Amino acid sequence: MELPPGMPNAENKVCKLLKSLYGLKQASRKWFEKLSTALISYGFTQGNSDCSLFIKKSTTSFMALLVYVDDVLLASDSLQEIQLLKEFLHDQFTIKDLGPLKYFLGLEIARSKAGISICQRKYALDILQDTGIIGAKPAAFPMETNLKLTANDSDLYEDPSAYRKLIGRLLYLTLTRPDLAYSVQVLSQFLAKPAVSHYQAAVRVLRYLKATPGQGLFFLASSEMQLKAFSDSDWAGCIDTRRSVTGFAVFLGNSLILWKSKKQLTISRSSAEAEYRALAATTYEVQWLNYALQDLQIHHSQPTLMYTDSKSAMSIASNPVQHERTKHIQIDCHLVREKLQQNLIKLFYIPSRLQLADILTKPLDSLPFHHTLRKMNILNIHVHLEGGVGV
Template sequence: MDVKNAFLNGDLKEEIYMKLPPGMSMIAAHEVCKLRRSLYGLKQAPRAWFEKFRNTLLTFSFTQSQYDSSLFFHKTTTGMVFLLVYVDDIIITGNDNGLITKLQNMLSSTFKMKDLGHLTYFLGLQVHYGDHGFLLNQHKYIHNLIELAGLQNANDADTPMEVNVKYRKDEGELLPDPFLYRQLVGRLIYLTITRPNISYAIHIVSKFMHSPRHLHLAAVRRIVRYLIGSPTRGLFFPKQSTLHLTAYSDADWAGCPDTRKSITRWCVFLGDALISWKCKKQESVSKSSTEAEYRAMSTACSEIVWLRGLLSELGFPSSDPTPLRGDNTSVIQIAANPVYHERTKHIEVDCHYIREAFTRGVITLPHLITDLQVADVFTKALTRQRHKFLNSKLMLIDLPASI
């Protein structure tokens, strides 16, 4: 559903005055308007609209999630209904059709809304349904991106980034106009919603937004050329998937050639479906690969705790610990060992959050051989064979396919 003129529905708590709009005659000098409702352009408008929408749902016996403020849900004896809102775009789903109809009628009577029907397109994401599950991709978005880059007739690339190539901030000649570079990278960042396999490449090129160079633009064009060969690829969510969380964590020690900071990488699966991932440079320099991987594992642990809380709130509590798989035995020993020793004294206290989670039984730390480390795709450029293998592990498939 789509709300028409959403920000005009917000109620203002502050006294706000504005100049008379053009074309409105003044009766007295220095006359102004006192606003009774919010307008587009006010800083308070988004907050006022969301507060009005939130209060409306709460009066209809919906509950706002403690883990995601944009998610609302209502449990009945016959099922559950979920509502997800992004500014003025709303998704409603559930297995209580009667409550869904009542909710739609209530919202339509309170706000001016348009029912867009069955979900097929949302914020640039296309939804494809099948007998075995559904697929999320951004086919139209990729097509527009290729046109923006001017690569409609270019050959496709096997991988998003060349292997063993390190890009530095001062290498090569500066671009005379960085506008196109920034525009392409900005759009590529949004594309990672359904294309996690390009997250590492986007992470690299986004570091040079301030002063991009010709080599950096060539790297961006290679990413676009990679998309040419797989424009319909997206994330597949199978219907028969279980509700058990599994996580993978890894790090690229001193991976940034300019700062020597390490790169955190992790991904979380709900059954067979990939639902969360991260590729991010760490905030401080790690003195060893063990420390870098320990930090990455601690960050992944925070995501696991959040997801477990969200699932429990929605009625799917997990009694078993969530496996957090890593390929560094030293990290596993440090997290499982309560003894404070020489190797960990320089690691910040917040990193030991993972040790507490392990002790409480929230996670387990099974060792994983490097060849099966799914998180590899988020921290390094891979060969064609390795990249293809990990794509299948991430449940990335192309259309047309039997979904």
């Protein structure tokens, strides 16, 4: 840094830093340290499942505060407590009150008596506008079912940085769009050397996005407090590495709250092994969700109902005798069996046609794709508000 202009005898002098400057590597850490110290002094406790979650509970009220850098979400059953906290934060940091939650970090939130809707309509439209796809023909689903992309394609795309930027923006869009999770996961594997075929597949995703820019999550106002998880795997789905794809979706009642589509780290020798690794990954997330519910003072004593379409994986989980075929996946075996014995999860078989996590492991045709979305409560409220017909 340079000394201020006009400072006398500025040669051979340095400035003493009294506080962390914006833009330094340690600035964000020092800011969070100051904010969390102030909140804890006010009576909040920091969550164990997420260090950015703060909870304050008394005999008459409950408050939950979520922090993202310098943006704060606050929820409480007492308007008086909210006002007192805002006054405290304003005295400490000079805050700007944006009122009831409607728009946060690109997420659009709408509330009614039926429930809460979260989407990224404006963000999606900005992507379409910037890429010039706003006038393209809409597509009914994001990826062709018979499409097989490979990293060995020699017809390279002329502007790889534009491809990387597009995939990065689509990745953020998957925060509220589970219907895009599988397609974006596949396309993000070719960031190093994108080919023309990869870009064409990304354009297909954008055409689907044009048909459903306002689609997003819908959380029902009345729903049971029961965790349900759907776990699935596509064995050897990657034609380059022969690794399988894990997909899972976790519901609280009928509301989708967690999902993932990810290529497994190791090669599975059988479909049962791939399904079992998917079960283990789902179990990790279910355990974390239980910690999060505890932080939010929500009592969830019943086991999570976990559904899989693999009877072989269920047999491995419940039968400790199958050592010869499972000795190379012992860590996952021990984890799932331990959580079964602890009554954290309870396994059930479900036919493949009813497996909701299918949409996260493979490209589906239009009919099963939209049927699964309806089952997952993925809605486009803008279509319904405008009097149209949703798919």
